[in-house]
Amino acid sequence: MMLRQPDHEIVVVGAGFSGIGASIKLQEAGFDDHVLLEEGDGVGGTWHWNTYPGIGVDIPSYSYQFSFEQRGDWSRVYAHGHELKAYAEHCADRYDVRRRVRFGTRVAAARFDEDAELWILTTTTGEELAARFVIGATGVLTQPKRPDVPGLDAFAGTTMHTARWDHDVDLRGARVGIIGTGASAVQVIPSIAEEVEHLTVFQRTPIWCLPRPDGPVPAPVRAALSRVPGAKALARLAAQAFVEATFPIPAHFDGIVKVGRGAEALGRAWLRSQVHDPATRAALTPAYGVGCKRPSFSNTYLATFNRDDVTLETSPIERVTPSGVRCAGGRHDLDVLLLATGFQVMEATNMPPFRLTGRGDVELAAWWGEHRMQAYQGVSVPGFPNYFAVLGPYAYNGASYFTLIENQVRHIVRCLRRARDTAATTVEVTAEANERYFREMLGRRDRQIFFQPSCAGANSYYFDEHGDVPFRSALTLESAWRSARFDLADYRFSAPAGAAAP
Structure with a gap:
């Protein structure tokens, strides 16, 4: 029987800053056969969907940008939303990302075909695409959450x-x-x-x-920041x-x-x-x-x-x-x-916001419901080969979202490069590595504020249904170091007989 061939080697779901950053680094690493599927009609994710009065970044603009594409001409220390949207457009154009984006395409489900070793993605219009690898870049501040209020x-x-x-x-x-x-x-x-x-x-x-x-950032300061080495x-x-x-x-x-x-x-x-x-x-x-x-x-x-x-x-x-x-x-x-009731954040159905079915017809949300939300360094879950998340449980430490993107994409690209070098058609984190990382994160709880008595009345959306706070308990430097140096033996790279490489 002829096995299905991939339409693309890699599908990136989402064209916000996570998807843009992933695409840029994929191109840099020589992975040209990739496409971005985006529900909206423009790039920017959070900054495309959110346009309410007064919207702006809640951390200084100089940290809310890619390290490889820094601006010195932000109009304010905390930029308004339209500037972040313009920055997304700029990055998509400068790094030739836009031509890879399929706008108006919402993914409804993704299922791993164990025979072909491919992900089959289904859109809300019923279209199917096959990909060897999938990168979830859907972020968290995009799916509105309505309040549970009668009437x-x-x-x-x-x-x-x-x-x-x-x-x-x-x-x-x-x-x-x-x-x-x-x-x-x-x-x-x-x-x-x-x-x-x-x-x-x-x-x-x-x-x-x-x-x-x-x-406002004075014009001379903007000029100096843009021109002084x-x-x-x-x-x-x-x-x-x-x-x-x-x-x-x-x-x-x-x-x-x-x-x-x-x-x-x-x-x-x-x-x-x-x-x-x-x-x-x-x-x-x-x-x-x-x-x-x-x-x-x-x-x-x-x-x-x-x-x-x-x-x-x-x-x-x-x-x-x-x-x-x-x-x-x-x-x-x-x-x-x-x-103003926020978004679906620490919910299993929002990471990603579509049904994801791995080996043995196991759905990711159901797996998390049984085993608690977890992912190796916030990227990979055993039983879901060839799927990588930019933002999974225990990925984000609360710093600039751009440091998260760059760290997680560095991790993902390392895996993809090893797969290419070894002609592997499946990449799957081991259960042992995942368990080790999960236990490490749980072991750091005693120093986190979320589990101190002072947080008892916070009513924080950080907590998931299991009472966990799936934040990465680490400083940004540690996260960056580990994304570049984690042991690739924590993953299994294999090329089953009969599976065609992309």
């Missing part, structure tokens, strides 16, 4: 998730409610407060908000150090260095300086430690609650009605209801 579909006004903003909706003079006070809400709330008639913020859990060292690298290094100090270190070493205590003192002082009313200030004060959830940085969010036309509602939502929202503390009539 949500009954609202007679306009309902809109911040991740799918409709710019045809005019908020001027409208009574607007927003559910959520996470990272998106922190940016949206001060951006729309001045134009709406009244804004009601429905808060379940307050967020730690710290001052942001932001502002080494200036961009120094700016990136400083930004990386700031990011490392504000999340990875306090989050993963709280049991050792207690950095969060100083950050909490800063957060309380910032609250006192920004919010006039003591009762409102108390309602905005988190009852958990800094780092249990990712803190936000904003110079305008907290002060917005001083406005007479902004209401902070902290009593539980009972239900959404046709005319607005009914809470335990009263009723709020609304014209527009905004859902």
Whole structure:
């Protein structure tokens, strides 16, 4: 029987920064036969889908970029969303990625054909593509999560998730409610407060908000960063150090260095300086430690609650009605209801956001349901050969997403090069290597902030259904070192008889 041949050696699912970075490094390593499948009609992922008012990067721009394609002309220390979208377009064009992207193509399922040693991907239109290898580059901040609130579909006004903003909706003079006070809400709330008639913020859990060292970058500084040798690298290094100090270190070493205590003192002082009313200030004060959830940085969010036309509602939502929202503390009539309720993040069905079936017809989500979410260095899972994730469980340490991309793609390309050099048609992490890495991550919990008593009331989306926090408990330097030096013997490389190499 003639075995099916691959349509492409490699399929990359997603054309956000993960997919763009993967494509660039695949080309650099000589893997030209690859295609990117992208649901949207443009590149950029998070920065393509998210266009809400006030959107911007939540870490300094100089760290939020590829190390091999650094910009020195960011307009602000924390760039606005349109600049990140433009940067994605620039990278896709400069590195000839765009011609490899199939836009408007959403993957519904991927199944491993054990006879042909191929992945068969099925799109939502029913098309099938066969690939020797698949790289999941779908990120996490793309699939909106609606709140579990009774009556949500009954609202007679306009309902809109911040991740799918409709710019045809005019908020001027409208009574607007927003559910959520996470990272998106922190940016949206001060951006729309001045134009709406009244804004009601429905808060379940307050967020730690710290001052942001932001502002326009003066033209002479931009010019110097662009032209002076080494200036961009120094700016990136400083930004990386700031990011490392504000999340990875306090989050993963709280049991050792207690950095969060100083950050909490800063957060309380910032609250006192920004919010006039003591009762409102108390309602905005988190009852958990800094780092249990990712803190936000904003110079305008907290002060917005001083406005007479902004209401902070902290009593539980009972239900959404046709005319607005009914809470335990009263009723709020609304014209527009905004859902700033985040994304499907630490959910098995979001890594990746399509059905993935490996050896023995085992689905990845079901495997994780039985064995807990885990992946060798966040990349590979035993039983799912030839599939690599840019962002799997225990991959991300909380630093710049670009360091994650570069580290994970380095890991993946090392595997693909070994497969090419040995004419292997299957690459599969061993169960022993996966178990060793998983136990290592679990063994570092005692030093992480997530499992300290101070995080008991955080209600953090970092926790998965098993009570685990599948973050990589490591500094960025360790992650980078291991991606370049992990033992390739942790994988099995084989070419079964009868399987045709790509």
